[in-house]
Amino acid sequence: MSTHTPVPPIPLWRTRCRSAAPRGAILVLSILALAAVASAARLPAVAAIAVTAIADAPVRGEPAWSPYLVGALIGVLSMLTFYLSDTPIGVSTGYARVAGMLGKVVAPRHTESLAYYQKTRPIVDWEVMLLLGTVLGGVLAAGTGDQLTGEWLPPLWAATFGPDSQALRIATAFGGGLLLAVGARIAGGCTSGHGISGTLQLSIGSWIALICFFLGGAAVAFPMFRG
């Protein structure tokens, strides 16, 4: 029943393809590959933009900008997304849509049958572009600030678990990411969707979720690093 649902006309790259998933997945993957190469090779063509970079010499590891400036600008950015896109900032749904696009490549019918993907379609939309942009923004900012890390182990991790703990770090990062996604989907948002966009609208559920984010995080971080 769901195999022949009419698809609305989509501009640009998608003219004849019945399913957006493969092309969407390819687009997403290629942009990510680009970002990976850029950040790994520290090649930022971004260097060109370094001219406009803020003229401070950031100490490695120190935030380049004041948290109040960054926070205020994120507040202004939120106003702009409401005004120009009628959408609050929220990053986690982008991952879910990308996961659905990848799922459609492997098991199209099964993916389309899932309740979540019937509500939140696995397509390239504003949220997916926001996610991709966030990765690119990270490349740009780190490139202009000479803060590209190119590291497997964050300093605090290496100091606690040793310099040869790559496998443990990868497993922990993956498992943590998995729980982040399940938790965000159950809670209805993540640190940006609930933690900034929801709270700034004084949504009660968002304040509850935000507090639980930090409670759950502290319950893990204390035994890991201060246990």
Added chain:
Amino acid sequence: MSESDDKRSPRQLMLGLLFGIVFGFLLQKGGVAQYDVLIGALLLEDFTVFQIMLTAILVGMIGVFTMHALGFVKLHPKALKVGPNIIGGLLFGVGFGLSGYCPGTGATAMGQGNYDAWFAALGLLAGSYLYAEMSRKLDRTLGKWGDRGQLMATDLVNTPRALVVGAAALVIIAALVVVERV
């Protein structure tokens, strides 16, 4: 949710990309793409995350409610679902502590060159699909616990919205002052 299906025009795709670039740029410049800074927040040793979030909430709240009062924007309050908010929130928190990133800061960290963040992102993709697999069952069970609709603090009291926003602003400023002095 269905409204997001409209955000596929070339203009909105470009805006999404642009907003994302600015968001990631700001997160990196603020230092919150760093594992150490994020874990530092959970250990209550580094307050950068709180300062950024509280300032963003303060400015965004005043800005968005003002634009709404002037008829420029629609609000998109989140649903209050007590059970899912708490259980999902705590699960998310455990994931936050383990990975050391959240979805936005993790994406920024990927760009910044933290290779571990790429594995957190793979986990996020896997977890999203896993949730989708469970979504029908979860919608019927946990998803219904404590569902109160899109309740906002402004709905709780019979006071003009501006007053509630003003009071919330004062509380946030007070919290920022406390955090600054710690």
